[in-house]
Amino acid sequence: MRPLTEEETSTLFQKLSKYIGENIQLLVDRPDGTYCFRLHKDRVYYVSEKILKLAVNISREKLVSLGTCFGKFTKTQKFRLHITALDYLAPYAKHKVWVKPGAEQSFLYGNHVLKSGLGRITENTNQYQGLVVYSMADVPLGFGVAAKSTQDCRKVDPMAIVVFHQADIGEYVRHEDTLI
Amino acid sequence: MEARSAEELLARAERAEAEKLRLITVHKDLELEFDLGNLLATDRNPPTGLRQRSGPGLEAQLRGLARDNVQLLINQLWQLPSERVEEAVVARLPEPSLRLPREKPLPKPRPLTRWQQFAQLKGIRPRKKTSLVWDEASKQWRRRWGYQRARDDTKEWLIEVPGGADPDEDQFAKRLQAKKERVARNELNRLRNIARAHKVQLPSQGGMHPTGYQSRAELGKAMQVAKVSTASVGRFQERLPKEKPPRGPGKKRQFQPNIGDFAAEKKSQLELIRVMNSKKPRMDVTRATNKQMREEDREEAAKKRKVAKGRGGKRKGRPLGPGGKGKGGPPGPGGKRKGRPPGLGGKKGQRQGGKRRK
Numbered sequence: 001m002r003p004l005t006e007e008e009t010s011t012l013f014q015k016l017s018k019y020i021g022e023n024i025q026l027l028v029d030r031p032d033g034t035y036c037f038r039l040h041k042d043r044v045y046y047v048s049e050k051i052l053k054l055a056v057n058i059s060r061e062k063l064v065s066l067g068t069c070f071g072k073f074t075k076t077q078k079f080r081l082h083i084t085a086l087d088y089l090a091p092y093a094k095h096k097v098w099v100k101p102g103a104e105q106s107f108l109y110g111n112h113v114l115k116s117g118l119g120r121i122t123e124n125t126n127q128y129q130g131l132v133v134y135s136m137a138d139v140p141l142g143f144g145v146a147a148k149s150t151q152d153c154r155k156v157d158p159m160a161i162v163v164f165h166q167a168d169i170g171e172y173v174r175h176e177d178t179l180i
Numbered sequence: 181m182e183a184r185s186a187e188e189l190l191a192r193a194e195r196a197e198a199e200k201l202r203l204i205t206v207h208k209d210l211e212l213e214f215d216l217g218n219l220l221a222t223d224r225n226p227p228t229g230l231r232q233r234s235g236p237g238l239e240a241q242l243r244g245l246a247r248d249n250v251q252l253l254i255n256q257l258w259q260l261p262s263e264r265v266e267e268a269v270v271a272r273l274p275e276p277s278l279r280l281p282r283e284k285p286l287p288k289p290r291p292l293t294r295w296q297q298f299a300q301l302k303g304i305r306p307r308k309k310t311s312l313v314w315d316e317a318s319k320q321w322r323r324r325w326g327y328q329r330a331r332d333d334t335k336e337w338l339i340e341v342p343g344g345a346d347p348d349e350d351q352f353a354k355r356l357q358a359k360k361e362r363v364a365r366n367e368l369n370r371l372r373n374i375a376r377a378h379k380v381q382l383p384s385q386g387g388m389h390p391t392g393y394q395s396r397a398e399l400g401k402a403m404q405v406a407k408v409s410t411a412s413v414g415r416f417q418e419r420l421p422k423e424k425p426p427r428g429p430g431k432k433r434q435f436q437p438n439i440g441d442f443a444a445e446k447k448s449q450l451e452l453i454r455v456m457n458s459k460k461p462r463m464d465v466t467r468a469t470n471k472q473m474r475e476e477d478r479e480e481a482a483k484k485r486k487v488a489k490g491r492g493g494k495r496k497g498r499p500l501g502p503g504g505k506g507k508g509g510p511p512g513p514g515g516k517r518k519g520r521p522p523g524l525g526g527k528k529g530q531r532q533g534g535k536r537r538k
Contacts (some may be wrong), residue, residue, distance in 0.1 A: 003436040003445060010452055022457050028449045034442045049442055056438055124467050149466070 001040040001055065001063065008073065012037065012044055015071070015079045016089070018130035019143060023092035040065075043072040043180065044079070046088065065180040083142060083167040084179065086132070090140035093132035095122045097144075097163055104135050108170035113144065113163035115156050125150045131163055142168030204255065206248040214256050217276025221253040291377040294369065 004012065016024050027035065027046070034049040040063060047055070047067025055066040068088065071081040081089075099107055103117020119136050129146045144163040153162055171179060213222040227245070260271040292300065299305075315322040315330035322330035339351040394402065408414035419425075436445070 002438055003440075005433075005435065006448075006452075009449060010456070013449075013452060013456060017456060022453065025450065025453055028446055028453065034446070036442060036445060038438070053439060124464070124470065126466060151466075151470075 001038050001060065001066070004037050004039050004044065007077075008039065008044075009037070011073075011077065011079045012070070015081060019081075019089050019094070019132060020092040021094040023094070026092060027088060037070070038066070039073070044070045046070050046085075069180050081143065081167060082179065083169060083171045086140055086142065086167070086169065089143060090132050090134075095125045095129050095131045095146070096134055097121045097125075097131045097146075098134045098136055098138075099141065101136055104141065107133060107141060107165065108168050110165055110168060110170060110174070112147070112161040112165045114158065115153065115160045115162050116158040118153065118162050121146075121150055121153060121162075123150055127152070133163065133168070140169075142166070142170075204251060206251050208248075208252070212249065212252050214253065215276060215278045216256060216260065217274050218278055218280070219253065219273075220278060221249055221256075223249050293373040294376070 013024055016027075020027075035046060036049065036052065038045050038047055038052060040060075043065075045065070045067040051067055055063060068084055069082055070085040070088070071079055073079055097113065098119035098121070099113055099117050100119045103113060106117065107113055113133065122131075125131065125146050127146055127149045129149075130143065131146050132143045133141045135141055142165070144166045147161045147164050148156055156162070208223070208225055210224050213224065214220070215222075223245075257271050260273065262269050262271045264270070309324065311324055312321045313324050313330045314320075317331070320330075322328060324330065333355070339355070341347055341349075341351060345351075407417050410417055
């Protein structure tokens with residue numbers, strides 16, 4: 001376990017800023033105590049200072065997880081967000097998309113969101129913008145990337161992909177053994 | 181009156197004595213075990229008094245228990261032989277009986293020297309030699325080594341020139357030289373053993389020693405060293421075509437401490453966020469164009485309405501413009517249909533979306 005280097009921090013923040021914009025500031029600078037990002041076995045954990053101090057007592061090999069896993073760095077040093085980060089991304093999300101109840105299940109099985117399943121989408125969403133996917137009852141379901149901008153969404157046919165799937169809460173069941 | 185006061189005094193003194201005794205005597209069901217050398221007392225009585233698990237009563241009970249046990253320990257100390265050292269009463273503690281575990285881990289066994297390794301491999305055992313040997317010359321028992329040793333060849337006043345040797349050679353100097361070399365070689369071996377024990381890379385290793393066979397990696401390393409061994413540290417050294425630049429000694433990555441300065445960490449991260457945000461263009465171009473387009477639409481619509489109003493009397497039957505907003509008509513040019521694009525407008529936006537798809 002170690003703090004992130006400058007490059008890693010900037011990779012992480014760039015990824016996060018696709019979803020929550022300048023709201024990362026609220027994750028870094030919190031009024032309710034000190035929180036920080038730590039790298040452990042290529043995974044980035046968002047952890048409070050209190051828990052971090054407890055976790056340093058555990059040896060590197062034995063430590064499985066601490067705090068909340070935000071994602072992991074690939075071997076090419078790219079950052080992949082994990083579904084566990086949803087709890088922190090959803091409240092601050094800049095761009096959201098709501099899926100219809102009929103398309104919810106398909107999304108939770110790991111499929112992309114089609115135009116037919118699109119309920120609502122935040123105005124002025126650009127193409128390839130990070131999105132947080134909600135059900136119509138405002139329950140965060142996961143996140144994805146906008147395949148079309150809001151303007152283009154109107155014109156495309158119902159079977160066109162509107163949101164690329166990235167992570168969904170169905171992974172808690174599907175990837176139970178690998179999700180930390 | 182006097183007798184009564186005397187009685188009273190006696191009674192008071194007795195009570196005071198009893199009170200004092202009460203303070204220093206402690207009743208225990210099981211005797212405590214003492215290890216006075218370590219100033220340790222072990223109380224084997226079950227803590228039956230400690231009924232409650234928390235609260236202010238528990239703290240008081242624990243304190244009381246500790247006080248009683250310390251009192252017993254102090255009582256034991258007073259029974260030890262004591263003496264007075266510089267106006268302080270000092271008790272002589274017995275040897276501690278409880279063995280405390282050692283503070284530090286056991287020292288690691290000393291790594292074997294090269295010779296010890298070889299001897300172990302061959303099963304050579306060190307032979308015991310007496311330190312004193314009989315010296316025939318002086319008819320005395322003398323040390324095997326060192327000062328005034330038996331059979332001391334450095335003290336000889338004459339050395340026979342060995343057969344086949346150069347007669348002009350100084351045999352004394354030769355012996356001295358041989359001794360010096362032996363000492364030097366021994367010292368070198370000693371240092372080598374230390375280096376091997378600490379796993380230090382010796383300067384002669386790594387392909388730079390002239391051996392019959394050098395591996396590819398060793399040769400590369402030797403070449404690299406040779407290249408930078410010029411007056412300009414290899415700066416103006418010519419390179420072969422397609423030759424890769426030499427890789428210098430890799431720089432080890434240094435990370436910040438895990439539990440270090442959290443405030444500084446936060447500050448640098450906030451600074452990073454600030455820089456990231458400042459790189460973003462202030463104006464969102466798509467958003468601005470959308471706004472502009474909407475405004476134009478609105479203006480146009482207002483103009484049309486005005487025109488329609490002006491001719492309103494004549495066209496009463498057709499409230500819709502020629503753009504074809506009616507139900508069966510072809511859709512008008514993109515974006516002109518409604519003033520508001522779908523957005524977070526709640527149900528209205530959604531309904532609008534649904535209608536459009538029909």
